[in-house]
Amino acid sequence: xxxxxxxxxxxxxxxxxxxxxxxxxxxxxxxxxxxxxxxxxxxxxxxxxxxxxxxxxxxxxxxxxxxxxxxxxxxxxxxxxxxxxxxxxxxxxxxxxxxxxxxxxxxxxxxxxxxxxxxxxxxxxxxxxxxxxxxxxxxxxxxxxxxxxxxxxxxxxxxxxxxxxxxxxxxxxxxxxxxxxxxxxxxxxxxxxxxxxxxxxxxxxxxxxxxxxxxxxxxxxxxxxxxxxxxxxxxxxxxxxxxxxxxxxxxxxxxxxxxxxxxxxxxxxxxxxxxxxxxxxxxxxxxxxxxxxxxxxxxxxxxxxxxxxxxxxxxxxxxxxxxxxxxxxxxxxxxxxxxxxxxxxxxxxxxxxxxxxxxxxxxxxxxx
Ligand SMILES: Cc1ncc(COP(=O)(O)O)c(C=O)c1O
Ligand SMILES: [Zn+2]
Numbered sequence: 001x002x003x004x005x006x007x008x009x010x011x012x013x014x015x016x017x018x019x020x021x022x023x024x025x026x027x028x029x030x031x032x033x034x035x036x037x038x039x040x041x042x043x044x045x046x047x048x049x050x051x052x053x054x055x056x057x058x059x060x061x062x063x064x065x066x067x068x069x070x071x072x073x074x075x076x077x078x079x080x081x082x083x084x085x086x087x088x089x090x091x092x093x094x095x096x097x098x099x100x101x102x103x104x105x106x107x108x109x110x111x112x113x114x115x116x117x118x119x120x121x122x123x124x125x126x127x128x129x130x131x132x133x134x135x136x137x138x139x140x141x142x143x144x145x146x147x148x149x150x151x152x153x154x155x156x157x158x159x160x161x162x163x164x165x166x167x168x169x170x171x172x173x174x175x176x177x178x179x180x181x182x183x184x185x186x187x188x189x190x191x192x193x194x195x196x197x198x199x200x201x202x203x204x205x206x207x208x209x210x211x212x213x214x215x216x217x218x219x220x221x222x223x224x225x226x227x228x229x230x231x232x233x234x235x236x237x238x239x240x241x242x243x244x245x246x247x248x249x250x251x252x253x254x255x256x257x258x259x260x261x262x263x264x265x266x267x268x269x270x271x272x273x274x275x276x277x278x279x280x281x282x283x284x285x286x287x288x289x290x291x292x293x294x295x296x297x298x299x300x301x302x303x304x305x306x307x308x309x310x311x312x313x314x315x316x317x318x319x320x321x322x323x324x325x326x327x328x329x330x331x332x333x334x335x336x337x338x339x340x341x342x343x344x345x346x347x348x349x350x351x352x353x354x355x356x357x358x359x360x361x362x363x364x365x366x367x368x
Pocket of ligand 1: 092121123124220221222223224225226227281282327329330357358
């Protein structure tokens with residue numbers, strides 16, 4: 001057995017790649033049962049599919065790709081590298097999940113004469129819509145009413161049907177999951193294969209740095225797909241003796257949306273009545289993967305940081321003025337790094353990777 005899709009709570013295995021949660025209601029996780037071997041990396045491919053041999057449930061002939069992955073690690077200062085996930089085809093890291101997910105199931109959904117549905121605050125919706133378009137698959141994307149204009153436009157340009165849902169983020173998910181004839185729900189937050197695609201980011205960071213992993217990696221966290229997938233990727237490399245130890249993974253959240261930070265630090269968290277953070281992609285106040293994220297982050301001996309609105313805004317502007325035009329949500333990771341430097345929880349001497357998750361052209365902010 002090369003892989004299993006298993007419940008994170010009751011350990012029941014799922015036999016279908018279409019399943020997005022266990023019959024007990026808990027999230028599913030993908031487990032691979034083989035070692036990562038450097039010689040199995042496809043050196044001639046510069047993208048996610050360089051690692052095709054480590055995604056055993058994907059049939060090579062069915063891969064749907066837009067050229068995602070193998071994003072540049074840019075040296076920003078002596079020991080700090082920015083991993084430019086904003087240079088992915090739809091402008092965010094989500095394309096790693098979409099290429100893996102859509103490649104695995106587009107044939108199955110088409111054969112059943114169906115279409116896919118997804119709920120997203122923007123970036124994942126745009127990404128799933130793009131890969132569905134490439135696969136010739138119909139997609140229905142459910143978005144919060146106040147979705148950012150550029151993301152909303154992007155989803156529509158890809159030809160997906162967009163449904164705006166009022167109320168909180170969980171209302172959007174409920175609508176997307178509502179049973180309808182021909183509908184296959186592939187919501188990126190729950191679907192284990194979307195999250196599993198994020199393993200490729202860990203492999204890339206390790207390989208691009210000569211298989212010497214950095215000491216610290218900063219990621220912005222909302223629903224936790226990036227965090228959980230990246231931790232699983234590094235764990236796989238450690239278990240396969242490809243790298244010696246896990247890097248310190250630092251989960252970065254905004255003051256308004258920080259359920260993981262609070263749980264991780266054993267603090268209580270009450271979300272604000274209204275979220276109006278400029279980090280508009282980080283909105284999961286009650287993420288379904290929270291227990292899983294805490295478990296992963298603790299096992300990985302990671303850390304969590306929370307940043308304030310002014311820190312995010314100043315960092316967003318600072319990055320742009322140094323030529324890195326990223327979403328405010330992405331600036332959260334660099335703001336968290338700077339905060340840890342200031343508090344002496346991190347040091348300039350540590351080799352550090354900050355993942356810049358999404359492109360600045362998607363922001364609704366106006367320059368003053
Ligand atoms: C630009 C950007 N960064 C970070 C995140 C956080 O990722 P996750 O929801 O997997 O925690 C998102 C999620 O929407 C995003 O769009
Ligand atoms: Zn279960």
